[in-house]
Amino acid sequence: MNVKKETSFPLTQFDFIKDIARFGLENDQEKLKDSLQEMIEHARKTKKTNLAIQLQSILKEAIRFHQAGSLSKTSSGIRFETPTSKGVEDLILDQVTSDYRLSDLICNPQIKESLDHFILEHRKKSLLEALELPVAHKILFYGPSGCGKTLASYVIAGELEKMLLVVNLGAIVSSKLGETSKNLARIFKMAASGDCILFLDEFDSLGKVRDYSQDHGEMKRVVNTILQLFDYLPQSTIVIAATNQVGMLDDALVRRFDTQIGFELPGEKEIEELIGLTLKRGVFTLGSKSGIKKLIQKAKGLSFYSIQKTLITAMKRSLYQLKTDLIPAKVEIDKAIWEKLIEDERSALLNSGKA
Ligand SMILES: Nc1ncnc2c1ncn2[C@@H]1O[C@H](COP(=O)(O)OP(=O)(O)OP(=O)(O)O)[C@@H](O)[C@H]1O
Ligand SMILES: [Mg+2]
Numbered sequence: 001m002n003v004k005k006e007t008s009f010p011l012t013q014f015d016f017i018k019d020i021a022r023f024g025l026e027n028d029q030e031k032l033k034d035s036l037q038e039m040i041e042h043a044r045k046t047k048k049t050n051l052a053i054q055l056q057s058i059l060k061e062a063i064r065f066h067q068a069g070s071l072s073k074t075s076s077g078i079r080f081e082t083p084t085s086k087g088v089e090d091l092i093l094d095q096v097t098s099d100y101r102l103s104d105l106i107c108n109p110q111i112k113e114s115l116d117h118f119i120l121e122h123r124k125k126s127l128l129e130a131l132e133l134p135v136a137h138k139i140l141f142y143g144p145s146g147c148g149k150t151l152a153s154y155v156i157a158g159e160l161e162k163m164l165l166v167v168n169l170g171a172i173v174s175s176k177l178g179e180t181s182k183n184l185a186r187i188f189k190m191a192a193s194g195d196c197i198l199f200l201d202e203f204d205s206l207g208k209v210r211d212y213s214q215d216h217g218e219m220k221r222v223v224n225t226i227l228q229l230f231d232y233l234p235q236s237t238i239v240i241a242a243t244n245q246v247g248m249l250d251d252a253l254v255r256r257f258d259t260q261i262g263f264e265l266p267g268e269k270e271i272e273e274l275i276g277l278t279l280k281r282g283v284f285t286l287g288s289k290s291g292i293k294k295l296i297q298k299a300k301g302l303s304f305y306s307i308q309k310t311l312i313t314a315m316k317r318s319l320y321q322l323k324t325d326l327i328p329a330k331v332e333i334d335k336a337i338w339e340k341l342i343e344d345e346r347s348a349l350l351n352s353g354k355a
Contacts, residue, residue: 016042023268026148033059056095091183094166095196098158104154104268105148106304107275114261115152125236135235136258142246143263146305149242152261156240165196170205181225188229192237202242204248207300223250230256266304271296278308283317284331291335298342306345314338 016039023032036059043052102115114350122130128135139156141149157164161228191198206222233239241257243249266274275286275296286292298304299307311333318334 001089013039013042021052022203028351040289058325059250081245090192091171091187092169093201094164096154096164097158097161098154098164100151100158102155102159105151106270106277107148107152109262109269110276111152111261111263114259118259120274122238124169129235137233137235137237138230138239138240138257139259139261140246140254140257141240141261141263142197143244144265144303145244145296147263147265148304149244149263150201152263153197153240153242156238157197157199160238161237162195163189163194163197164181165194166199166201168202169200170202180222184222184229185202188233191239192234195236197238197240200239200241202243204243204245206249206253223253226251227256238346264299268296268300270299270304271299271307274304274307275311277309278315282315282331284318284333286333287335295335295339295342300337302342302349304343307342310341310345313339313341 009227019035020032020039023029023035036055039060040052040055042057101118102112105115107115118139119135120328125135153164165187168250188198190196204225221289246254246262267349272292275292279286286295302310313332314335314337315331317337319328319331321334322328322331
């Protein structure tokens with residue numbers, strides 16, 4: 001639920017910009033913020049979601065910056081997403097819209113099918129509801145780091161054109177243990193009222209409450225809170241939880257998800273697709289097929305992220321080797337550079353005990 005303002009709005013974005021310029025130059029902070037807030041609401045109403053979000057984050061930053069000073073009076077007049085959001089902003093990492101599409105994510109056919117079905121449920125939500133059929137709206141992503149869990153969340157938000165509310169669950173759980181349940185409740189309320197997708201990254205943090213605290217009662221309370229929040233969440237609110245330590249989660253919690261998707265390290269086919277996706281952007285080539293096959297073998301065992309990162313570094317270094325500032329028509333990637341980077345990445349992982 002966005003806060004409705006019953007005052008009349010100037011009609012165009014142009015009017016807001018004029019006001020903002022005037023109040024900015026006159027250094028009238030109060031009026032400046034009021035105009036900015038009105039412009040945000042106008043942008044929202046006219047479906048310029050991106051503009052609304054960006055302006056809102058500028059405003060939020062400014063308020064945070066000045067909070068200790070004289071602006072407390074002014075800030076009481078400023079409304080964010082919902083009236084319940086006070087105090088929750090610090091727990092939200094980001095509120096974003098996304099341009100990612102399914103074609104940006106490389107995955108096996110099973111994952112693709114599960115994501116397709118999940119997205120379709122929401123495209124067909126009205127039909128399902130009319131027939132009193134439940135809509136799957138809670139999805140759990142698990143699997144190793146750098147294999148697409150966060151990316152898949154952005155893909156869902158992009159495909160459904162919904163805003164993604166990225167929650168810093170780690171911060172919520174570790175900051176003030178006693179407040180965890182209350183904070184979770186606030187965030188769920190905020191997501192439900194704003195018709196957003198709630199993205200609970202580091203979902204295993206909930207399991208870690210066990211470690212932080214000798215107080216098992218608190219752990220139980222947190223898990224119970226989240227179970228209840230899940231049960232009463234409107235089915236138009238999508239919750240995506242991501243973890244790379246699914247074993248840390250309470251079974252009752254895992255069972256609550258309508259869909260669970262396990263992401264995996266890329267196999268040969270996926271690595272080949274990732275190379276294609278990464279090179280697609282430009283003029284870079286990798287030369288002979290047999291050489292590429294050898295590198296794919298070397299890259300096996302690394303995450304999508306590590307492979308893409310090393311490839312992009314190799315692309316850049318190969319470009320520098322050309323010693324020109326002119327945009328080249330073609331750059332052949334130096335495979336030896338990429339191979340070395342892959343090897344370095346692998347030994348770094350081995351040393352850190354992650355491989
Ligand atoms: N399946 C994939 N398809 C295409 N690109 C990918 C894939 N997985 C990862 N990447 C690339 O690696 C980056 C990081 O991936 P992402 O953040 O989704 O990993 P993650 O599984 O959420 O990792 P973590 O558990 O560390 O949060 C992506 O932004 C993308 O560039
Ligand atoms: Mg992630």
